[in-house]
Amino acid sequence: MESSRRNFMKIGGACALGLGALPIVKAYAKNEKPQVAPDSKALVATKWAMVIDMKKCWEKGKPGCKDCLLACHSVHNVPEIKTIKEEIKWIWNEQYEHAFPGQENHFLPEEIRQKPFIVLCNHCTNPPCVRVCPTKATFKRKDGITMMDYHRCIGCRYCMAGCPYGARSFNFRDPRPYIQTELNMTYPTRERGVVEKCSFCDERLAVGLLPACVEACKCGALCFGDIEDPNSEVRKLLASRFTIRRKPELGTQPSVYYIV
């Protein structure tokens, strides 16, 4: 087949044009996908944080008050297993020397040494649990929440080894028979073989509610808000009161602050 140089150039040009038009054709051919969006009622923040005023908790709360712990554990269908090895906890009480090791001394006020501190997942800015998770079942959300995807958890417990705060619990057995509170039918339970922890109530934030523990505290000892917003309650507390965090020397940058 004979072809002139001119014809060859024409065909070549047409082909180049055709290839160039491909992205445009693709853009037009794309059918519109059904939209997914967050709830319009959802609470949003650049970075969620919590300030726990232990002074207020001890002074205003009735002795032995566990409202926040009970609220959390009943909302999230957390089982009550008595053995220390198998217990499941999202938010619990801890003594000062265990919550803040390295910051204790022999002469601390009796109150600090004896009274219970409320501890939960710190939703660290630099979370070791996320680094070690081999399946990305636990991951960092854009708004600072360290989330768990239970669907994806294979139960290897690396995250539990990684977490310096003991904020993660493993389901050694089916938790359902051990749920003492009335079952919350709108929230799932967990199954045997997954690790669970506090999620800063992501499911409640998504519909415009504050975390269950914050809502349950009658003396306002728990304050929750956007730490990147200079006008938020948490920022005002952090600016006006001296606060400490758990194990700051590890560089995990916890998002839970304590007023003691």
Added chain:
Amino acid sequence: MKIYNAKPILIGLAIFIGLATFPLWFNMGKAAPPPDPKLDTPVIQRMAVKQCIMPKDQMRTEHMQLLNDWRTEVVRNNNRIYTASDGKQYNMSLQNECMNCHSNKSQFCDQCHIYAGLQADATPYCWTCHIAPKENK
């Protein structure tokens, strides 16, 4: 042609065929009834237009993909509202949205899942965590 030791061989062969075809004749006439998912829940009966989020045939073949996508959107991207092609909005939740209408798990989900050989709480293991609605049986 002569078969050596014909008697034991033929007996053995008969026993073998009998055993190998055991599942066939043992289950003869006991065909599992075809699945019959029921839609007669109170919520569905009250609906003016009985329409799921996608057409029925699409739901039948694609619900697992849809649930998978919803899971990813909700858990990982924090998107919880799904706008269907007809503009209706749904809360992307198996436990709180799907099962709100299909409150009859044993008459709906289980019908096909068991027929297809998926054990009730093995594959798909939705219900080891998600709480199925209480049914009046």
